[in-house]
Amino acid sequence: MKSKGTRAERELLHLFWENDWAAMRAAGSGSTSRPSPDLLASKNNKTYAIECKSIKSERHHFKKEELEQLKLFSNLFGATAIIGIRFDNLGWHFLKAEELIPNKNGNYSVSLKLAQEEGIKFQELIDKYKQVRL
């Protein structure tokens, strides 16, 4: 049985392909010490490096190092660093990592409220509809 995280990554992978984007999931982390997003997706010179989380609660904490690694990879690769959070029953919300504001410890807290107010949905991410923020 696959973990909830893996299922969510695969769901997102298929969403991209169904919309004619190319997407690739990363090999399991832990196997190397190199930075890696969970998913890379690209089309028409637009490339997203995405860190995925699928949660039941209404808030997730990202560690400082986690987002630093995502930004490092993205800058080098030439991708936009994206946080993709899937809230149970409410689906995917996407936030640009560069726009997240760290708390006093340097870590990041992303709530459902923040995701709904500041984030965008999948259709906006892939530009089918008006893209508000990215």
Add this chain to the structure above:
Amino acid sequence: MKSKGTRAERELLHLFWENDWAAMRAAGSGSTSRPSPDLLASKNNKTYAIECKSIKSERHHFKKEELEQLKLFSNLFGATAIIGIRFDNLGWHFLKAEELIPNKNGNYSVSLKLAQEEGIKFQELIDKYKQVRL
């Protein structure tokens, strides 16, 4: 113990990172039906989607479908489709998938001789030295 293929992919992953390229290995194939290269590497708007093989013999056969999937992914993602073959004791050789000529069955045969004559080495791939063909 990791397979020879996995070890080779990781070796190549580290080669890219040691040369300040961002690279990511794909999650194991078989998990989805979506096309996926073994490795994606990028820097300065140059992106390679690489199918890796590590072989003891002096020839490897690529199936028609394997290269079609690599090209499909690459075209959509905006990457150059690359075949990376590591010959025991002779290291990595890289060939552009689009330049390989199929045999009468539509499959592809890559020999050490072809790789040495038509392929490039890692340093050429990443542009440190004069890049001859890619």
